[in-house]
Amino acid sequence: MKNSLVLLLLFVTTILSSLLLTWWVIAPLALALTYYNNVSTSAGFVIPFVAVFLAWLLSIYLIDTGAVSILLGELFSIAAFATPLLAAMIGGLLAGLFGWAGALLAPTSNGKNK
Amino acid sequence: MRKIFGLLVLFVALFVLYFLQSTFTLGGKAFPPLGNFLNPYSGVWQNTEGHYLDLELKSEQVSEDIRIIFDERMVPHIFAQNLKDALFAQGYVEAYHRLFQMDMSTRFPDGKLSEVLGENLLAYDKKQRRLGLSYAADNAVKSWNKYPKLLENIDAYTAGVNHYIAGLKPAEYPMEYKLLDFEPQEWTNRHCALLLKAMSQSLASYEEDIEMSNALKFFGKEDFETIYPLYNPKDIPVISGPYAPLKTPTVNNVVLQELSVYLPSIVRPRSPDGIGSNNWAISGNKSQTGLPILANDPHLALTLPSTWYEIAITTPDFSAHGVTLLGMPGIMIGFNEHIAWGETNAGHDVMDYYNIHWTDENKTSYILDNVPIEATLKIEKYAVKYVGEIYDTVRYTTWGPIVDDNTNLALRWVVHDSANGPEFMTFISGMTCKTYDEYLTATGSFEAPAQNFVYADKHNEIGLRINGKLPLKAYGQGVKVTDGTMRGNGWQGFIPRDENPQERNPKRGYVSSANQWSTSEAYPHFYNGNFEAYRGRIVHQILSQNDTFSAEDMKAMQLSTYSLQAEEALAVMLPLLDSANLKKARILSAWNYDYDPLSKAAPLFDKWFSALENLIWDEVFAQNNVKLPAPDSWVTLQLMERNAEHKFYDIQATPKKETLSDLVNTSFLSVINEPLTSLGETKKAYIPHLLRLSAFSSDTFFVGGTKHALNAMKQSSGPSWRMIVALGDIPEAYGIYPGGQSGNPASAFYKNNIEKWANGHYHRIPLVIKPEDISKPIFNITFRHEK
Numbered sequence: 006m007k008n009s010l011v012l013l014l015l016f017v018t019t020i021l022s023s024l025l026l027t028w029w030v031i032a033p034l035a036l037a038l039t040y041y042n043n044v045s046t047s048a049g050f051v052i053p054f055v056a057v058f059l060a061w062l063l064s065i066y067l068i069d070t071g072a073v074s075i076l077l078g079e080l081f082s083i084a085a086f087a088t089p090l091l092a093a094m095i096g097g098l099l100a101g102l103f104g105w106a107g108a109l110l111a112p113t114s115n116g117k118n119k
Numbered sequence: 120m121r122k123i124f125g126l127l128v129l130f131v132a133l134f135v136l137y138f139l140q141s142t143f144t145l146g147g148k149a150f151p152p153l154g155n156f157l158n159p160y161s162g163v164w165q166n167t168e169g170h171y172l173d174l175e176l177k178s179e180q181v182s183e184d185i186r187i188i189f190d191e192r193m194v195p196h197i198f199a200q201n202l203k204d205a206l207f208a209q210g211y212v213e214a215y216h217r218l219f220q221m222d223m224s225t226r227f228p229d230g231k232l233s234e235v236l237g238e239n240l241l242a243y244d245k246k247q248r249r250l251g252l253s254y255a256a257d258n259a260v261k262s263w264n265k266y267p268k269l270l271e272n273i274d275a276y277t278a279g280v281n282h283y284i285a286g287l288k289p290a291e292y293p294m295e296y297k298l299l300d301f302e303p304q305e306w307t308n309r310h311c312a313l314l315l316k317a318m319s320q321s322l323a324s325y326e327e328d329i330e331m332s333n334a335l336k337f338f339g340k341e342d343f344e345t346i347y348p349l350y351n352p353k354d355i356p357v358i359s360g361p362y363a364p365l366k367t368p369t370v371n372n373v374v375l376q377e378l379s380v381y382l383p384s385i386v387r388p389r390s391p392d393g394i395g396s397n398n399w400a401i402s403g404n405k406s407q408t409g410l411p412i413l414a415n416d417p418h419l420a421l422t423l424p425s426t427w428y429e430i431a432i433t434t435p436d437f438s439a440h441g442v443t444l445l446g447m448p449g450i451m452i453g454f455n456e457h458i459a460w461g462e463t464n465a466g467h468d469v470m471d472y473y474n475i476h477w478t479d480e481n482k483t484s485y486i487l488d489n490v491p492i493e494a495t496l497k498i499e500k501y502a503v504k505y506v507g508e509i510y511d512t513v514r515y516t517t518w519g520p521i522v523d524d525n526t527n528l529a530l531r532w533v534v535h536d537s538a539n540g541p542e543f544m545t546f547i548s549g550m551t552c553k554t555y556d557e558y559l560t561a562t563g564s565f566e567a568p569a570q571n572f573v574y575a576d577k578h579n580e581i582g583l584r585i586n587g588k589l590p591l592k593a594y595g596q597g598v599k600v601t602d603g604t605m606r607g608n609g610w611q612g613f614i615p616r617d618e619n620p621q622e623r624n625p626k627r628g629y630v631s632s633a634n635q636w637s638t639s640e641a642y643p644h645f646y647n648g649n650f651e652a653y654r655g656r657i658v659h660q661i662l663s664q665n666d667t668f669s670a671e672d673m674k675a676m677q678l679s680t681y682s683l684q685a686e687e688a689l690a691v692m693l694p695l696l697d698s699a700n701l702k703k704a705r706i707l708s709a710w711n712y713d714y715d716p717l718s719k720a721a722p723l724f725d726k727w728f729s730a731l732e733n734l735i736w737d738e739v740f741a742q743n744n745v746k747l748p749a750p751d752s753w754v755t756l757q758l759m760e761r762n763a764e765h766k767f768y769d770i771q772a773t774p775k776k777e778t779l780s781d782l783v784n785t786s787f788l789s790v791i792n793e794p795l796t797s798l799g800e801t802k803k804a805y806i807p808h809l810l811r812l813s814a815f816s817s818d819t820f821f822v823g824g825t826k827h828a829l830n831a832m833k834q835s836s837g838p839s840w841r842m843i844v845a846l847g848d849i850p851e852a853y854g855i856y857p858g859g860q861s862g863n864p865a866s867a868f869y870k871n872n873i874e875k876w877a878n879g880h881y882h883r884i885p886l887v888i889k890p891e892d893i894s895k896p897i898f899n900i901t902f903r904h905e906k
Contacts, residue, residue, distance in 0.1 A: 023160040096154075
């Protein structure tokens with residue numbers, strides 16, 4: 006339940022904060038959320054990865070009419086449908102790494118992370 | 120231990136973050152900063168187009184409200200209360216749609232591509248600076264400043280561009296800025312000057328001085344004049360004469376130096392082969408409407424985004440519609456309620472090299488009129504991306520810059536000169552004119568690149584003037600490298616504008632130009648240049664018929680793929696084939712000389728003629744040690760038509776003495792056994808993006824045409840804008856260019872016109888005078904005066 010809440014929180018804050026701040030605000034967000042919410046080390050990576058991946062993917066599908074996907078596909082020589090996935094993977098990976106670091110660096114008072 | 124691992128992961132995460140904000144190269148391919156580029160909030164996804172919202176903006180720089188309505192083809196219609204506000208809006212909409220293109224188009228002449236594209240472009244930048252285009256733009260701006268009141272028009276345009284740039288957030292940068300990871304630069308009036316200089320580089324950079332000097336030394340005078348004649352006797356010049364007596368005496372006091380050594384060839388700018396244009400205007404007597412019709416199709420290297428931008432401007436004083444060269448305010452080719460106008464390239468040689476005699480090894484001073492003169496050293500600074508600052512020293516002489524330090528050649532180029540008048544007003548004032556006298560005055564300050572300005576109006580006037588700054592030269596001057604030790608060897612001034620070749624309402628009922636010779640040899644002032652031998656004659660063949668023409672006929676002319684060159688060449692070549700070869704040549708004897716995309720005869724003829732030229736001119740092409748200019752194809756044809764036997768027919772590498780028939784049959788056999796493919800398949804026409812990125816370029820398409828046909832379409836150069844205007848109380852106009860209004864590759868308006876253009880379609884262009892007349896607007900931008 007807690008993990009789901011953290012995921013939802015990160016999903017929403019990713020979209021809202023990225024509209025106002027730089028795109029890499031996801032890095033400190035993921036770090037802070039996993040640090041203060043005491044999630045497991047594996048969840049520390051997975052939750053931010055999934056939250057940001059989904060946030061970026063949703064944002065891209067809402068923004069793109071298809072034209073940019075096609076152009077990027079030609080530019081990077083990959084299938085057009087894969088370009089939003091590639092972009093979302095990049096965001097997810099970055100958030101995942103920072104989230105993982107946050108989980109590892111967080112105090113281990115509840116023993117969950119031992 | 121866990122914390123140490125956590126710190127390690129954090130370190131890796133920070134490294135990944137750094138990497139995602141950095142450009143990198145993989146497998147020789149450059150990649151943008153992936154995080155910046157691919158994130159959905161400020162990256163490339165934000166360049167999606169689809170929903171256009173009305174905008175209301177404020178500016179202190181507009182004096183009254185301006186309304187801009189984008190019609191269903193995304194053409195902006197500017198409604199302003201005065202000219203300066205209209206030009207402000209023009210600057211804004213051009214930047215709105217084509218900012219990256221404008222930026223790159225000025226970096227190209229300014230030698231600043233390496234600032235954004237890196238070290239690979241440094242050598243190219245150095246060549247551009249050494250040509251002196253940046254120096255030329257500085258000179259232009261200095262001379263423009265002499266006209267502060269008129270310059271306010273350019274200031275208004277510049278303010279409009281900068282208003283757009285200032286309002287841009289990084290997420291809104293054009294896609295290419297994100298890809299190359301740089302920011303738009305502030306626009307200045309100098310950028311407008313640079314664009315004019317870039318146009319000159321494309322259209323007024325013809326010269327073969329070094330190669331011609333070598334050819335004269337190699338062949339001797341008699342053969343040289345046979346291979347490289349100055350005039351084509353079959354030509355019908357732009358202005359046929361008789362020419363009015365001129366007040367300026369012709370020049371005859373220049374002694375041309377003949378070289379004792381061969382000159383090394385240096386890499387210089389070249390207009391792409393096949394660049395050229397057509398324009399003509401018929402009077403009411405030859406028109407089915409009883410009033411003039413004007414047609415113009417400039418042939419240029421085709422790019423995406425397109426060279427041209429379609430625009431309509433209305434103020435209480437005029438309503439004009441046409442195309443503009445991005446970054447140059449005004450309408451370059453277009454029409455208003457009263458007149459229509461257009462241009463083709465005149466092709467004169469206004470670029471001459473002078474041989475410098477240095478006094479010292481370091482090339483710090485040179486001899487001029489027997490006196491040593493110090494060269495001016497100009498330090499050029501390059502801020503190369505990822506490298507830093509690099510410096511280069513360019514020597515300037517009284518003639519101009521030393522383009523290549525490995526030679527002693529200084530460049531005298533009309534493009535370097537300060538403007539003698541308000542040249543920048545040409546296309547601004549031109550679009551507001553109502554009569555030919557007004558138009559001649561408005562365009563009279565235009566200097567370079569010299570153009571054939573064609574004109575027609577609803578008062579039944581037509582006219583054409585070869586308009587530009589043309590040097591006064593002695594006979595033969597500027598064909599070869601000139602001795603640079605005497606000032607007297609320079610140009611003897613310039614042809615006064617009223618002595619430039621021109622005609623007004625000629626009896627034959629039409630004026631026309633297609634990059635052919637400006638005049639016959641009877642014109643008293645000498646000129647040389649790069650001229651087209653066939654298209655002008657085709658136009659005359661058609662328009663001189665005792666017939667009347669409609670706008671539809673004009674379309675058919677612009678789309679014509681008929682080649683007079685092919686007809687005249689095959690009339691000589693086919694009869695020389697032996698009987699066995701003649702049977703194989705049926706496809707050519709049955710051919711109608713049309714470069715239709717499905718034609719298999721057209722590419723076969725091209726290959727055959729090319730192979731034949733290589734055999735005839737083996738003396739020219741077989742030289743490995745010295746570069747000689749290729750003879751023009753009309754010279755080859757003239758040689759064949761006039762001479763059954765000639766020493767040039769003998770192939771030097773064989774003991775046999777060949778005849779023309781031998782060469783015709785040999786060349787035919789060398790090409791006839793190759794698989795036949797259609798012209799469309801052979802040509803594989805396509806339109807590349809400015810950065811040559813295939814993702815942003817067009818697909819290949821089937822299209823006919825050849826450089827000697829009116830539809831002078833080659834692989835990636837050809838009719839860059841086709842326009843036809845039938846004058847009248849309400850002008851009936853048609854136009855199209857191969858591209859789209861938007862410079863955004865993700866826009867539906869980026870290349871939406873290519874297919875229609877390739878298929879020969881035109882858009883009907885109504886002259887809109889009131890906003891209510893735009894039936895299907897996409898969106899509006901309103902500017903309010905901010906107090």
